[in-house]
Amino acid sequence: MKILYAIQGTGNGHLSRARDIVPILEQKGEVDILISGVQADVELPHFVKYRFRGLSFIFGKKGGVDLFKTYKNSHLKKLYKEIKSLPVHNYDLVISDFEPVSAWACIIKKKDCIGLSHQLGVINKKSPKPKKIDPVGKTILKRYAPVTYKYGFHFNSYGNSVFTPVIRKEVRELEPVNLGHYTVYLPAYDDKRILKVLKKAGNVKWHVFSKHTKKAYSKDNFIVEPISNESFIQSMSSCAGMLCGAGFETPAEALFLKKKLMVIPMKNQYEQHCNAATLQEMKVNVIKSLKKKHLPKIEKWVQSSDKVEVNFPDITSEIIDMIIKKHNQNEKAAILGNSITSWQDFKKASLNNFLLKNMQ
Numbered sequence: 001m002k003i004l005y006a007i008q009g010t011g012n013g014h015l016s017r018a019r020d021i022v023p024i025l026e027q028k029g030e031v032d033i034l035i036s037g038v039q040a041d042v043e044l045p046h047f048v049k050y051r052f053r054g055l056s057f058i059f060g061k062k063g064g065v066d067l068f069k070t071y072k073n074s075h076l077k078k079l080y081k082e083i084k085s086l087p088v089h090n091y092d093l094v095i096s097d098f099e100p101v102s103a104w105a106c107i108i109k110k111k112d113c114i115g116l117s118h119q120l121g122v123i124n125k126k127s128p129k130p131k132k133i134d135p136v137g138k139t140i141l142k143r144y145a146p147v148t149y150k151y152g153f154h155f156n157s158y159g160n161s162v163f164t165p166v167i168r169k170e171v172r173e174l175e176p177v178n179l180g181h182y183t184v185y186l187p188a189y190d191d192k193r194i195l196k197v198l199k200k201a202g203n204v205k206w207h208v209f210s211k212h213t214k215k216a217y218s219k220d221n222f223i224v225e226p227i228s229n230e231s232f233i234q235s236m237s238s239c240a241g242m243l244c245g246a247g248f249e250t251p252a253e254a255l256f257l258k259k260k261l262m263v264i265p266m267k268n269q270y271e272q273h274c275n276a277a278t279l280q281e282m283k284v285n286v287i288k289s290l291k292k293k294h295l296p297k298i299e300k301w302v303q304s305s306d307k308v309e310v311n312f313p314d315i316t317s318e319i320i321d322m323i324i325k326k327h328n329q330n331e332k333a334a335i336l337g338n339s340i341t342s343w344q345d346f347k348k349a350s351l352n353n354f355l356l357k358n359m360q
Contacts, residue, residue, distance in 0.1 A: 001029030001328060004091040006102035007044070008145070009037025009054065012227070013118065013249035014097050015044050017153075017166045021116075022046050024320045029092070036082070036101050043229075052082045052101045055144070083108060093328055096145055103145035113147040114327050116319075118248040121152025121162045122274045128281055130273040137270020149327060151319070155252060155278050155310070163319055164312045165252035172314065174237045176257040181205035182302065183239040185232070185250055188266045189290055191224045197290050198222070201298045207235045241302065246272040246286070251279065255310045262301050264290055282308050 003025055008014040015035070022044070025031045033046055036054025079101070086105040088094050096102045098117040106113035121127060123141050152162045184206055186194060191210040198206055199220060208224045209232055216225035225231060236242060236253065241260035244250045254261045262285040265272035276286045285301050287294045 001092045002090065003029050003031045004034060004088065004094045004102060005031055006034040006094070006096045006099035008098040009035045013247055016168055016249050018044055018097065020166055020168050020316055021320065024317050028320065028324055034099065034102055036099055050086065053078060054082070055079055055100050093324065095323070096147055098145050100145045103147055106148070107146065112149065112327065114323055115145070115147030115150045116323065118153045119271060120150045121154035121158070122271050124152055124158055124162050126158035127154055127162065127274065128277040130277045132273070134270045134273065141271060151323065153248070155282060163315065165248065166316050167253060167256050167312050167314070170233060171253050171256065174233070174257065176237045176259070178240050179238040180240050181207050182241050182243060183235045184208040185244040186264060186290065187211045188245060194290065195219065195222055197292060197295070200292070201295055202302050204302055207239065246276040246279065248275060251275070252312065255308055256312050258307055260301065260304070260307055261285065262287065262298065284308055
């Protein structure tokens, strides 16, 4: 059996999850890996057959996604060429972790695409949603990488198609300790802004991992360094608490390691606000932004000893077995395929066109 496993390369969570999923897939058949996106800091320790620019969301430095830069850097014609060049018909099974090139290639070439991602857990009708309605955010999640069959991951299991998080083997095997420092990962803020706010949050040690610095440095009670998988895991496993964005993998791993957790959802990022709604239901601390007005909440969290208990069993192999058993066949996809036959059709249907309309 030939399997194409396509991974979104914006952020680090998709690639972190792939570290565990790829070896399981390799036990089932011949696996080719595709990565698209330009904003990841984590490398995948496997041969990658296809590397595409894809369509990446661009992080800003003040707490959110920069929609204008996302649109400006999208290169829609190049994306269409990548989609047309991908030979999805050569594979018995195509699995997409919120990856647009593989998803749209399957639509155009009328082939099933199996979605396996956190985003599909978020848009599931049973998962919690924020009180504030965000039609743009919902459309982005639905239209970015549309698939035929949907399986998702979330902080809780919802029905038969949304599972608890994949916790990497290297994290599952850790023996966490508490050395007293607080680990920080807020990729939508630059380190200068982080230090300016947190220096007033009490005399504790902060270990900051930043997308916006290339060299490690120390200042007062802060250690700041670029993203490094090994260093980050070591810091997280030995911290007193984790302050991070309301993404998925990092909060899930912090909870699994029984760490105090506080999250800040990105602006213009509906997925993270959905995550925050779920985490709030679980009694995790959530603040709206990294501003001085939220310092009392940060100080209270630092001084507290509250931890949230979770149960994230290791069921990744069972999930992959179920997907292969149900979908190991080369059928024609039913979604959108009949309407996408040319560049103009794709241009009208694509997320890029939708983004442009909503920025005007």
